[in-house]
Amino acid sequence: GPNDTSLSNYLYGITCRASTDCWAVGTAYNQPAPFIAAGTIVVEHYDGSSWSLVSTPTTTAAGGVLYNVACVSGNDCWAAGSTFTGLVYQTLIEHYDGTAWSITSSPNSSNEENFLYGITCTGVSDCWAVGYDYTQDAQLYRTLIEHYDGSSWSIVTSPNGSSQSNYFQAVTCAGAGDCWAVGYYTDDADANIFTLTEYYDGTSWQVVNTPNPRSKGDTNDLQAITCLSSGNCWAVGYSYDFATTTQYTLIEHYTVPARLSAVVSRKVHGTAGSFDIDLTNGSGLECRTGGTSGNYTLVFAFADTLTSVGDAALTTGSGSVSSSGIDPSDAHNYLVNLTGVANAQRINVTLSNVTDSAGDFSSETSASMGVLVGDTNGDGVVNSADISQVKSQSGQTLTATNFRDDVTVDGFLNSADISLVKARSGTALP
Numbered sequence: 001g002p003n004d005t006s007l008s009n010y011l012y013g014i015t016c017r018a019s020t021d022c023w024a025v026g027t028a029y030n031q032p033a034p035f036i037a038a039g040t041i042v043v044e045h046y047d048g049s050s051w052s053l054v055s056t057p058t059t060t061a062a063g064g065v066l067y068n069v070a071c072v073s074g075n076d077c078w079a080a081g082s083t084f085t086g087l088v089y090q091t092l093i094e095h096y097d098g099t100a101w102s103i104t105s106s107p108n109s110s111n112e113e114n115f116l117y118g119i120t121c122t123g124v125s126d127c128w129a130v131g132y133d134y135t136q137d138a139q140l141y142r143t144l145i146e147h148y149d150g151s152s153w154s155i156v157t158s159p160n161g162s163s164q165s166n167y168f169q170a171v172t173c174a175g176a177g178d179c180w181a182v183g184y185y186t187d188d189a190d191a192n193i194f195t196l197t198e199y200y201d202g203t204s205w206q207v208v209n210t211p212n213p214r215s216k217g218d219t220n221d222l223q224a225i226t227c228l229s230s231g232n233c234w235a236v237g238y239s240y241d242f243a244t245t246t247q248y249t250l251i252e253h254y255t256v257p258a259r260l261s262a263v264v265s266r267k268v269h270g271t272a273g274s275f276d277i278d279l280t281n282g283s284g285l286e287c288r289t290g291g292t293s294g295n296y297t298l299v300f301a302f303a304d305t306l307t308s309v310g311d312a313a314l315t316t317g318s319g320s321v322s323s324s325g326i327d328p329s330d331a332h333n334y335l336v337n338l339t340g341v342a343n344a345q346r347i348n349v350t351l352s353n354v355t356d357s358a359g360d361f362s363s364e365t366s367a368s369m370g371v372l373v374g375d376t377n378g379d380g381v382v383n384s385a386d387i388s389q390v391k392s393q394s395g396q397t398l399t400a401t402n403f404r405d406d407v408t409v410d411g412f413l414n415s416a417d418i419s420l421v422k423a424r425s426g427t428a429l430p
Contacts, residue, residue, distance in 0.1 A: 001044050001051040004028035009042060013068035013079070020048030023096075025066035025079045039063045041094075043079070043101060056094065056101045064092050067117045068170070072124055074098060078148070080119035080129040089113045091146070093129060093153060106146060106153045111135040114144060118170040118181070125150025128200075130168035130181045141165035143198070145181065145205060158198060158205045161185055166196055170235075174227040174359065177202025180254075182222035182235050193219040195252070197235070210252060214239045220250065229359030231256030256360040259303035261332075263367040266297050270411025275403040285370040285378045285429075287386075288409050289420065294319060294341040298349055298367060302356055305331035310353030312336045315366070317347030331357075344427050346370045374424035376404045381428040382421060390417050 001024065003009040011026035022045070029039040041056045041064050064083035071077040075098025083092040091114045093106040106129075108114040116131035127148035132141045143158040143166045158181075160166045166185040173179040179200040186193050195210040212220040219240035227233040233254040240247045264276035265286045277284050279298070290296050312324035312334070319341035327333035336349055350366040374382040376389050393405040393413045408416045 002053050004040055004042050004053065008039075011042065011044070013066065015069050015071055015077075016046075017071050017074060020046075021071075021074055022046035023069045023071065023077060023079075024051070025069045025081070027063070027065035027081075039065065041066055041081075043069075054101065057103050066092065066094065068119045070119045070121045070127065071096075072121045072127075076121075076124060078104075078119055078121060078127055078129075080116040080131070082115045082131075089115055091116050091129075091131070091144075093119075093146075104153065107155050109133040109142075109144060109155060111142065116144070116146070117183075118168065118172075120172050120179070121148075122173045122176045126173075126176050128171050128173065128179055128181075129153070130171040130183075132167045132183075141167055143168050143181075143183070143196075145171075156205065159207050168196070168198075169222070170224045172225050172227055172233070173200075174230040174233070178230045180225050180227065180233055180235075181205070182225045182237075184219075184221040184237075193221060195220045195222045195235075195237070195250075197222065210235075212239075213248070213250060214241055218242055222250070222252065229355065229361065231359045232355070232361035255362065256358075257362040258306075258354045258356045258358075258360045258365065260300060260362075260365055261303050262301045264299050264301070265369055266299050267409050269398055269403060269406050269409050272398040272403075272406075272411035275400065277404070279367050279369050282368045283370075284368075285372060285375060285380070287372060287375045287378065287404055288407050289373050290338075290341055290371075293339050294343075295322075296338045296341055296369075296371075298336040298338065298369070299327075300334040300336070300351060300365065300367065302332050302334070302354075304356040304358045304360065306334060306354065306356050308353070308355045309334055309351055312349065312351050314338060314341075315348045315350045316368075317345050317371075318342040319347060321349075341371055343371055343373050343424075344429060346429060370429050372424075372427060372429050374407055374421040374427070375429075376407065376421065378404075382424045382426065384425070386421050387418065387425065390421050394418060 008029040011024045014024040016022040024044045026042045027039040043054045066079045066081035069079040077096035079094045081092045082089045091106040111133040113134040119129045121127040129146045145156045145158045164185045168183040171181040185196045197210045222235045222237040225235040235252045237250045263279040268274045322339040324336045354362040376386045390405045
């Protein structure tokens with residue numbers, strides 16, 4: 001990309017609305033390195049063929065820096081950073097109206113210095129900017145959150161630890177009233193640096209606990225976040241091990257699991273219809289034959305309709321998935337057809353990357369099923385008790401209470417079922 005005439009040029013943030021409309025922001029310095037955190041504002045635009053420098057208004061003689069940029073539309077973009085007055089840093093927010101960039105009034109806290117590092121928008125009247133402020137007397141940094149309501153920017157209350165310094169470096173929203181801000185906080189007593197995450201639920205910001213790979217005396221820092229949906233977000237940063245002076249990448253994943261309501265093994269019993277064996281609690285046992293090919297169908301039922309499922313696999317046991325997919329007649333259900341399933345074993349079937357219409361996500365959703373043909377009473381062994389049970393039902397109409405005795409799955413309770421159970425007598429689950 002192009003450079004300002006200054007000696008050192010830096011770009012810190014970027015956003016794209018389309019392949020022909022991208023913005024990048026940063027700053028430029030007249031020194032070989034940024035000894036101060038503000039220079040000449042740099043804004044660049046990509047039109048689909050090349051990047052070009054775009055004129056921006058002057059902040060102060062001491063300069064400024066833009067750290068991030070967000071666009072609602074081609075004529076509605078916002079950039080956030082700081083301007084240096086020569087004595088202190090103050091918030092800086094600039095707006096693009098489709099023609100030119102201009103400085104927009106942004107508030108500062110009562111503390112001496114104010115910095116903005118992240119910005120995001122969900123619409124023309126809903127933007128958020130985050131950073132931190134600093135009070136020199138107490139030598140503490142506090143989270144700073146500002147909101148744009150369509151007419152002006154205002155400071156919004158955000159929680160902080162009672163004695164720690166707190167820093168925000170990025171913000172994103174999955175939708176209006178569904179936002180995350182990330183950064184880090186310090187434990188001044190023990191020199192610990194831990195990840196900091198806060199969530200906005202449409203009413204207030206609250207701290208959400210996040211993991212830290214490094215412990216006492218080390219660094220854990222989140223610097224960017226993005227959300228695929230309200231229940232599927234990724235945050236990145238780094239951790240530092242002071243003992244080994246080694247720095248590591250840090251990636252954290254937030255998910256709200258897709259809610260699984262039930263899992264069943266479903267078979268059609270001739271003209272009598274289909275009947276399900278419940279596998280939801282993990283102890284379900286399939287006693288019906290899968291035929292010469294060992295075919296079974298598992299139905300995963302979710303509370304919300306499904307939008308996508310990555311794959312289905314038999315992860316434990318003998319057999320394979322012959323086909324799978326969202327039920328075309330009911331998108332709450334995911335159907336898994338199995339083949340080659342051996343008898344007298346316990347299998348596990350796992351769905352990967354399940355996303356539902358609520359935006360909830362599960363990287364893995366599993367169900368377990370015991371397979372023991374003839375075990376009509378479900379005690380894990382085929383014996384005289386099963387034979388007696390099937391005999392007692394012989395000639396009866398097939399119902400939801402006795403369908404397990406139709407082990408041949410033909411829709412009738414008769415001598416064929418008795419013969420099959422007798423043939424399997426003595427088999428058991430391992």
